[in-house]
Amino acid sequence: MGLLNQFSGKVRWAISLVMILLLSSCTHDDPIYNPTPYQITVPKFFPTRMNIPADNPMTVEGIELGRYLFYDGRMSGNTEPDKMMSCGTCHLQSKSFECGIDHPRFIGGRTFGITGILTPHYMLPMINLVWNESGYLWSGSISENNPNLSQRNIEDIVGMAVTAPHEFAGDSNKTKALIQSIPGYPELFEKAFGSRTVTMRNISKAIAQFTRTLISSDSKFDKYMRGEQQLSTQELSGYVLFMTEDGADCFHCHGGSGNPLFTTNLFYNNGKDSVFNDSRDRFSVTGDPSDHGAYKVTTLRNIELTGPYMHDGRFKTLDEVIDFYSQGIIWSPYIHPLMHHANDGGIQLTPGEKADLIAFIKTLRDDTFLTNPAYSSPGTLPDGEKAIK
């Protein structure tokens, strides 16, 4: 070090550059490890800044591997049919990556893990997650601000799903060993990460890469914004209600013309209760009393497919949700001030206005997303087994 310190900054910089080049040439010895960078095409009006960790750049090979793993029930560490579970068991493309209210196994949309333990909350969709900088899960606990280095991004959610009693209830060593033993996977890991050895870290990275490709930007409303399609008179009336303070005023939290994600990804108490004792609300993360009963505002994209609604699934239909915002708001000291009808029970819409608002919200359904073959189950897994549908 003493010697290095005698060099000027420039020389020192050149030396470290040489060292980096030497290092990287070592890893490139391996002819099979030459991953192809994957560039997300940012849709018109979408954010240009993306939440992609520096240590997990997206690659075509990483995404391909991640898609297999997302739909492979052996991620649970089990091979018996009734004990297998993957992300795709609960997160269905046709339901915007929720399970939907009519799921044959998760009755009424209530999800549970392999052993039958219920998930603490109802589901969240997987849409446009790469543009969320404020925190994942209903409480937003998975974020860059989490002091726990292993609870910061989607990569970490994968590891949590494997071991959580309400999901795979598994053991990451078992999962790792099983995936390692499946013909085809070691090659895919090598192509994506330069090593045939399966690690939980690389499993997590691959699945996270896949989830970051799940982008919705082609709803009827997107086409309207791009000038490609007109909205009906009723849809336009609903749009005006959605976007105006004297109307239904949804846009301050759910986005709109200036925010195509249809969520700010921030946290609000939207006036459903007067007593708050959920140990997984926003308050549990921030300790800020004004966050009692606050949850992440959900995107309204594909919302017609993702009932039941709210973190606790209390509303079965969109009609019930609109009735709530119209007549069912409950004042509490914690209600967010953007819920400005707090003292009048709600926005007091007429039946006609409710129908208009719902007609508009339905223009946010994106069939291109729901049927995009790149997001669907690969059908066959690397070893020829059937993937979760």
Next chain:
Amino acid sequence: MIESCGKDDVKSVAPTFVFKHNVNGSELEKGVMKYTNLAGNLYEVDELQYFISEITLTAADGQRIEIKSDSAIHYIDLDIPSTLAWSPEDLIPKGDYTSISFVFGISESKNKTGLYVNPPERDMFWPDIMGGGYHYMKMNGNWKTTGDLITPFNFHLGIGMNMDGTVFYQNCFTVTLPLNIHTASLGNVVTVTMNIEKWFEAPNVWDWNVIGGQIMMNQPAMHMAAENGVNVFQVSFQGTDPE
């Protein structure tokens, strides 16, 4: 405050702007219902988010220097500490400055939807059907009504509109304040302080019980707020002359 490097350029310095918020002199405490405005409304402020833009310093010799970095616009959010200080890339010639001015909000030519696609600025967007662009300010809180109900207010300013949506009003306004400091170098920090209470005092006494809590679609109210707004700021300067 960083002295610009390079011997040939010691004539200029990089200013830092710091944004502070108080109520009649004492630092704002968020979420505490303890302030009473001139109209007698008891109120609290929970969130405060706003833009100031086109900061211009006028030198003793009349020269005007506009801060141009970041499209000349800065976003301030009480919940995001990093927004409470701004060190633009601009370099300012050393010298005596007698006044500072800035636009509260964003002026018409720049205030167009699409200017910001990333948060947090993006979430200030103002609906296209109401003129588009961005809220100049969102101040959210509660006041106690005459019937003792704690009721939300959303003191939001932006482009105004007449009742039938045919005429739009640019409600942004320019604040000009004496800098009152004569120094050989514009060194350290210019502190811009908003006294929240001044939004509610003069020339228009603000009574939420009369005006109501929401004003985005109430152009006369937004106009009154803008008239009061020219009185809400103070600036001060702490400079150390490095020479």
